[in-house]
Amino acid sequence: MSIVNFTPWSALAGGALIGLAATGMWWLLGRLAGVSNILGAAMISHGEDFAWRAAFIAGLFLAGLAAFVLFPGHVNFNLEAGYGQVIVAGALVGFGTQIGGGCTSGHGVCGVSRLSARSIAATLLFMGAGMVTVYFWVHNL
Amino acid sequence: MKRAVVAFVCGLVFGAGLIISQMSNPAKVIGFLDITGDWDPSLALVMGGAVAVFGVFYRLALRQGTPLFAPRFALPEKNSLETPLILGALIFGVGWGLGGFCPGPAIVSAAFGDARVWAFVAAMIAGMLVYRLGLRRSQD
Secondary structure, X not given: OEEOOOOHHHXXXXXXXHHHHHHHHHHHHOOOOOXXXXXXXXXXXOHHXXXXXXXXXXXXXXXXXXXXXXXXXXXXXXXXXXXXXHHHHHHHHHHHHHHHOOOHHHHHHHHHHOOOHHHHHHHHHHHHHHHHHHHHHHHHO | OHHHHXXXXXXXHHHHHHHHOOOOOHHHHHHHHOOOOEEOOXXXXXHHHHHHHHHHHHHHHHHHOOOXXXXXXXXXXXXXXXXXXXXXXXXXXXXXXHHOOOXXXXXXXXXXXXXXXXXXXXXXXXXXXXHHHHHHHHHO
16 A cells, blocks of 8 residues: 555645535534435425425535636546446445435534444445445456 | 525535545545555545534534524434445445445536536436335335
């Protein structure tokens, strides 16, 4: 193992912003900023419940669009996987986060902040599973 | 309406955080998961930074009793470790490692114009729908 591409300051600054966004959702709306739950439940919700969920997702997308349009040279994006691989990956992420009740934001950020045993366990498990997957996919296939 | 505006602004800030920390770049996420190769620990600091901020404000907000624009704090109901949690986290982790995307960054980088991200998001939504419309309903 060797450490490469480590960007500690932008990681901490970006992380703090994510924490701030989670704080806004919690303090103002009483909601945890778990993206997979906000998106997953949006599909079966109506009225005002649907509106805030859709608005949060729209904000995420528009942040990406604004960065892409305003700072095109500064948005790094490198994806090696082809269509087949991303489709399998997407299906697993979609299904897994719904059964497991959360993703990197809901379990990883919000749940760990709350010291929820469920979320800490889930975070260790999905990180472990991700590491094992990358190990076999990158190094042995 | 007010709640939707708040959620929209929070989504924008959340997305900005993902972009600044480069979590919207799948190569950066794969770099973190590749612990036996060329390891990039950045993702751990992203989570650390977010937890440091939310860990404090989560508790300060709870002390207030109620959120500003909602009647109560909505907390997850379950407290126990069970099979769906473990299975779901493992399935999610495999997908995360294969693609380098979790749900938030996928939605953010869908704006970057690469059609493979749209394919990922479409498959992710399909996977969510299978659960929401199928499995969960049969449990109720």
